[in-house]
Amino acid sequence: xxxxxxxxxxxxxxxxxxxxxxxxxxxxxxxxxxxxxxxxxxxxxxxxxxxxxxxxxxxxxxxxxxxxxxxxxxxxxxxxxxxxxxxx
Numbered sequence: 001x002x003x004x005x006x007x008x009x010x011x012x013x014x015x016x017x018x019x020x021x022x023x024x025x026x027x028x029x030x031x032x033x034x035x036x037x038x039x040x041x042x043x044x045x046x047x048x049x050x051x052x053x054x055x056x057x058x059x060x061x062x063x064x065x066x067x068x069x070x071x072x073x074x075x076x077x078x079x080x081x082x083x084x085x086x087x088x
């Protein structure tokens with residue numbers, strides 16, 4: 001359940017960043033492309049921080065946390081990347 005919430009939060013964060021780029025960014029598609037790449041970078045850092053916290057602070061084994069971190073990062077990042085390539 002936590003993984004689904006993380007994925008939904010990631011997609012929501014990407015949608016908000018795209019909305020802000022459309023509203024306040026420079027005209028053209030370059031602002032949207034830059035925003036998507038910035039989102040992927042920030043989302044990777046967020047996901048790896050959650051992975052570290054789960055292993056180091058909560059005591060969960062890496063083999064349990066790693067697949068959830070990969071899904072939590074991979075699904076929103078892949079969707080953001082594919083949509084950027086397809087529509088922008």
